[in-house]
Amino acid sequence: MKRYSGKTVYKGIQMGPVFVLKGKESQVKRVRIEDAQAEIERVEHAVRKAQEQLQRLYDKAVKEVGEASAAIFEVHQMMLEDEDYLEAIHNMIRTEMVNAEYAAAVTGDNFSEMFANMDDEYMKARAADIKDISTRLVNNLTGNEDTDFESKEPMIIVADDLTPSETVQMDKEKILAFVTVHGSANSHTAILARMMNIPALIGVPLDLDAIHTGMYAVVDGFQGEVIFEPDEETRADAKERIEQEQEKLRLLEELKGKENVTLDGRKIQIYANIGSVSDVAYVLENDAGGIGLFRSEFLYLGRDQFPTEEEQFQAYKQVAQMMAGKKVIIRTLDIGADKQVDYFNLGREDNPAMGYRAIRICLTQQDIFRTQLRALFRAAFYGNLSVMYPMIISVEEVKAIAAIVEQVKAELEQDGLPYRIPEQGIMIETPAAVLISDELAKLVDFFSIGTNDLTQYTLAIDRQNEKLDAFYNPHHKAILRMIQMVVENAHKAGKWVGICGELGADRELTEWFVRIGVDELSVAPSMVLKVRKAVREIRISDGSISG
């Protein structure tokens, strides 16, 4: 029995056989051969086999992720037909009398190097494709062809890290959990785990050569550990906990379609926080009443130029339409020095949390902001969109935004494009905004309290700093008083108020939130039913307020 700790990116517990997804680099030995013709025939056989595998992958990908993403496998097929590439392999076998595996591997390296050295980012990236097809050939030649995950029974995927093309190939029904050596909380693994609702651990210091496919393991996302070859006692314990989890999930399932209402009839909205269009499926799956925080950064990250108005419009419109009339609150760009995007040219800052970020960028570089607003207002025509502005500290900022909104409206009118000026609100995430929330409430349609930043700014505690854990109290009276003050000021002006930070999902506070009259809680999709359960168990017996 061997235990390893890692960072949990999605909680849960699972047990089952392991599938080790090895890095595609396999060891190839150079062997002298006698019969070149026989060796060339082996290559031809391996190529035919690879073509069939790629066709299957292509068909599968078309069904699961669509034509555009599947095209990569078609390109691989075409590369495998390339005369120069195949001729180079044949030639090497004939002239050097080497084995097919070696010839394929070396030729693959040579061609991929040629692309890697090209002065073109797109072509540079093709080097990986050529490596990929060469490895496929080598694996077919060595009979080592099951590097692609295919399994009859559900398994735990263990890998160095997962690439999108690897995950596309996987049968989602057959995955119990993910365990990776590398990867970040925002990696593909993490996103996939959240979507699929399965436990995932990253940063687990494993020696992949010591782990073998077929080994048994327990992945415990609650403790952040994976246990290989667990003993009887560990297995029995895990089995019991898995059953308890499944029972909880079953009970939560029953809450779908039910109202978020307390035993004595008080209601609250429960919405979901998301960060990409594909997460919408997860919002619907968990029966959230709407989207309380849609982070628009996904449109700006991982690329080398600004997204166009049309691109943004299509994304926002798609989400609005998918949510079919349910509220979708999109937060305008919240990029800053901690979320670096090269083409913004933001530069390094000593104190990024308090730096040039969010609305401060939007009010300075207004062309970026205008493009986003145009796209948002156009999309609002097609659904129940709301817009909210992050990091507000002053009345002047809100007035400046309103002036820009008026200009954008006039432009859209002039362009004759269909649009709608949606409900507009602001994030309350600075102590400054809390203290002037009475004045701000008159200028906007709603408030959304961002408790993560509000806590960090109020307590002057950097949450990334582990040394400060002892000082950190998420239920600090100062925070609770601030929340209460914001709620009161919003209601006095007849506006609604929500909470979209982590505190929103804190079930120790759910009763208090309902009591002080918070109108909406926006939580991770996977928390929606859990918070609904908590709401439905509340009975507000007396009106006194704690905190």
Add this chain to the structure above:
Amino acid sequence: MKEFRYTIKDAVGIHARPAGVLAKEAKKYESKITISRDGKTAEATKLMAVMGLAVKCGQEVCVQVSGADEEQACGAMKKFFEENL
């Protein structure tokens, strides 16, 4: 021999997929079809060689076709470039 010049309009240039489809198209004809840019030449039937030219958007290529069915092949190539690149 027949030839034509064409300026690439596709934003990523002659990228993998069209180069692959081009190779398939070119293999249908007996004629030898070559693509050149800046003194570098690649046979149209060879995907990686064509990609190796690294033709970007806005750059001009010269396509030369020679052989028994050059008339037909050249017409097909012209059409392919206009529709795909």
